Amino acid sequence: xxxxxAAGEQRQLSIGLSITRTLLVLGGGGLALLALMVVAxxxxxxxxxxxxxxxxxxxxxxxxxxxxxxxxxxxxIILDIRLPRVLTAMLVGGGLAMAGTVFQALLRNPxxxxxxxxxxxxxxxxxxxxxxxxxxxxxxxxxxxxxxxGLGVVQVLAFAGGLGTxxxxxxxxxxxxxxxxxxxxxxxxxxxxxxxAMVALLMFLSGRALGAIFGWLMGxxxxxxxxxxxxxxxxxxxxxxxxLARWRxxxxxxxxxxxxxxxxxxxxxxxxxxxxxxxxxxxxAVAVSGTIxxxxxVVPHLLRLVIGPDHRLLLPASLLAGAGLLVLADTGAxxxxxxxxxxxxVTALIGAPFFLWLLRRSRISRVELGA
Amino acid sequence: xxxxxxAPIATLAxxxxxxxxxxxxxxxxxxxxxxxxxxGELVALLGANGSGKTTLxxxxxxxxxADSGVVxxxxxxxxEWRRMALAQRVAVLPQHLELPEGFRVAELVAMGRAxxxxxxxxxxxxxxxxxxxxxxxxxxxxxxxxYPQELSGGERQRVLVAMALAQEPELLLLDEPTxxxxxxxxxxxxxxxxxxxxxxxxxxxxxxxxxxxAAAFAPxxxxxxxxxxxADGASEDVLTPExxxxxxxxxxxxxxxxxxxxxxxxxxx
Numbered sequence: 001x002x003x004x005x006a007a008g009e010q011r012q013l014s015i016g017l018s019i020t021r022t023l024l025v026l027g028g029g030g031l032a033l034l035a036l037m038v039v040a041x042x043x044x045x046x047x048x049x050x051x052x053x054x055x056x057x058x059x060x061x062x063x064x065x066x067x068x069x070x071x072x073x074x075x076x077i078i079l080d081i082r083l084p085r086v087l088t089a090m091l092v093g094g095g096l097a098m099a100g101t102v103f104q105a106l107l108r109n110p111x112x113x114x115x116x117x118x119x120x121x122x123x124x125x126x127x128x129x130x131x132x133x134x135x136x137x138x139x140x141x142x143x144x145x146x147x148x149x150g151l152g153v154v155q156v157l158a159f160a161g162g163l164g165t166x167x168x169x170x171x172x173x174x175x176x177x178x179x180x181x182x183x184x185x186x187x188x189x190x191x192x193x194x195x196x197a198m199v200a201l202l203m204f205l206s207g208r209a210l211g212a213i214f215g216w217l218m219g220x221x222x223x224x225x226x227x228x229x230x231x232x233x234x235x236x237x238x239x240x241x242x243x244l245a246r247w248r249x250x251x252x253x254x255x256x257x258x259x260x261x262x263x264x265x266x267x268x269x270x271x272x273x274x275x276x277x278x279x280x281x282x283x284x285a286v287a288v289s290g291t292i293x294x295x296x297x298v299v300p301h302l303l304r305l306v307i308g309p310d311h312r313l314l315l316p317a318s319l320l321a322g323a324g325l326l327v328l329a330d331t332g333a334x335x336x337x338x339x340x341x342x343x344x345x346v347t348a349l350i351g352a353p354f355f356l357w358l359l360r361r362s363r364i365s366r367v368e369l370g371a
Numbered sequence: 372x373x374x375x376x377x378a379p380i381a382t383l384a385x386x387x388x389x390x391x392x393x394x395x396x397x398x399x400x401x402x403x404x405x406x407x408x409x410x411g412e413l414v415a416l417l418g419a420n421g422s423g424k425t426t427l428x429x430x431x432x433x434x435x436x437a438d439s440g441v442v443x444x445x446x447x448x449x450x451e452w453r454r455m456a457l458a459q460r461v462a463v464l465p466q467h468l469e470l471p472e473g474f475r476v477a478e479l480v481a482m483g484r485a486x487x488x489x490x491x492x493x494x495x496x497x498x499x500x501x502x503x504x505x506x507x508x509x510x511x512x513x514x515x516x517x518y519p520q521e522l523s524g525g526e527r528q529r530v531l532v533a534m535a536l537a538q539e540p541e542l543l544l545l546d547e548p549t550x551x552x553x554x555x556x557x558x559x560x561x562x563x564x565x566x567x568x569x570x571x572x573x574x575x576x577x578x579x580x581x582x583x584x585a586a587a588f589a590p591x592x593x594x595x596x597x598x599x600x601x602a603d604g605a606s607e608d609v610l611t612p613e614x615x616x617x618x619x620x621x622x623x624x625x626x627x628x629x630x631x632x633x634x635x636x637x638x639x640x
Binding site for chain 2 (some may be wrong): 014245247262304309
């Protein structure tokens, strides 16, 4: 917050962020997200009143001395089923939006998303392998029951697949110690195509597992548990802290490689570090949720139009907005009669038209907000 | 401090550089170049297209590494400099720079402070002073609240100069700063650079195309020809019809104006 304080001095020339804008965006966003979280936890097939929900959360999470007036079943539903799902939605949405912000800066392309250089294809391949392998090769004796660090085989393979694919793409795209953006994008595209074909092949061969693989590819938070949250949360939060600390270098990269270098940035190293951190966050998100689209593309893009491109504000804001958006989408997905639908369908179905609408309004809102 | 004044700010000694090419001989762009820049010098770098001017600047800024020879800044070989420390001394105004949208000019100029950044998230009073001064010195103070897409060509160039000045370098490398500017803006920019050179004791090496502008701008001119230094010295000694004919293959006639300034006039016949 020192940034905001320094910039907040009443000077004619302001070179940093204004304290009011920072507070408005991050404070307001944080409070809105908290309120959204409570509401999202309260609603569902069995409705728990907002008051009871707030009391349960306050009592059990913050240790507030509240007299227990709610039924025990309500507490079970809130704490064991809905809360891990809502928190997972927040982390996944925030992580994807943050990673999207990084890739859009790194590739200097507003259409980049966290999946653009192969994370999604790699994670999908890993997950499909994890789902199909027990059926295709029963002798392996791995199945839904096998777990590592509280994670199922599918999640572990999805995580490893995402991370491994990006490392492969990066290594292939690198020549003479340099990685060019266009080569990186094209390599990611080619490797993704190969992996997508392999996923299709697995789906074709697996028969019974077809539905499970397809469900995973669409992205769903229905299987969120405390252990999977305990795996992805530290990775995502670590990624956020380390990325936020590099905000200045990310801003400089927007000037182009040559100018960033003459301003003291070790460009090739920075590209690698940013790619790794963003991919770590993306893979951690995808491992527990499948490939949920649009959040990582839409959120950073829209926020940049509204609050500007300074990563000091853009990164934390995209974390909050991504979290909020996915909680909203997942709550909608849960409430669809008949047991809900995959959240990935909701983000694409509502996200894309919303994106178009805001894109058309964007110029106006920037002026209105005085950003 | 007496030794520091005598020592050159930048030295190239026997520097060669070639760009690797697929399946062909590497393209030799700079060959065996010796060049010394003394602190506070104002030097114009001239030469035909492809003569190695931009490459020479990039070798000096550390963007490229010489194949052979030594490049030194402030007496230390470039390889021994940390990037940030080098960026505190050497600023580059590139030939082409796309300013990212969405940042105010003040924020863009503040990016020039990056090599001096001391705080993780904020800026120091030094940063604010340096940005203010850079904007004033580059005649861009009134542009501080504008966005890049609202700038004319001349205003854009002033913003780029301000960014470089905010870096508070000792050596300023400019790659065709007058490109895309009309004559009035070319003159205004070069005047401004000369004033800054005098005010800040800045060492300036500028790639220029117009021979007369170069002669009026810089007391010293370095002429590159096919990657080698063809001539280096006082502008009136270097920019003669003979050297121009040798380097550019163009005939020029010397013309003396009433103010005793000597100009080169193009002879198209």
